[in-house]
Amino acid sequence: MADAIYSTARWRRLRRAKLVEFPLCQDCEAAGRLKPAEAVDHVIPVRLGGEAFPALSGLRSLCNRCHSRKTARGPEAGAVWTDKPIKGCDASGRPTDPEHPWNGGGQQTFEALLKPPGLRRSAVPVVLVCGPSGAGKSTWARKHAGPADLILDLDDIKQQVSGLPRYATSREVLAKALKARNAILSGLWREQRYDHVFFIVGAPTSAERTWWIGQLGGRVELIATPLDECLRRITADPERTTEVARMIRAAQRWWLKHAEDTAPHGQKSHHNVRM
């Protein structure tokens, strides 16, 4: 009966929409962990009178581990209503993890969003496209990517999660986009749909670039476009008018960090680092 729901095209569409809205496991996220969602679960089980195809708020994105923990408590693939505390939370639902934002761990969590812990090596080659704002990173990636390559660009993801113009942003949108980006990154170890992943990230210092390559594997493409040219492009792009000031600061910050990083070695400003 309930099983028939899960084989319909309508369920598959709903499931996909939920995973786009919440690409992370919501139980893990509530406990301060970031894990990609693999299953979609009814908040109110169909067996208990819940709607088969509810609004997205009537569904929950879960990882397999959290999902099977729920299934183990009841016969249906959907959730079972229970008063039992969720693992990682006390009886009132408050996370027991001291790093969780509810317990004052918010700062560290945002840091963890920027550099997510526990990534595994990508199954497909990664090209880490680095450089300042306005350097032309996404233009470079689009030029070099084939039809079976994924371009992972935070600006695109921000636009998708917010519905706002490409360069408009807020801290909330940024956090949501980083979660979605990280969910994609943490699934790369078993990725088979793409030939390459072009991952666009600022990473002004070699330590940051080495960190990413250490996590995901692959190589670095450094697009170190000179600052004055970055600023010229930022101010010339009509799409960027609302974000010009922020992007100029970002480009200046990138060049400052990059200069500090490379000063002792006197490296050339435009080069590729192969790893």
Ligand SMILES: [Zn+2]
């Ligand atoms: Zn989970």
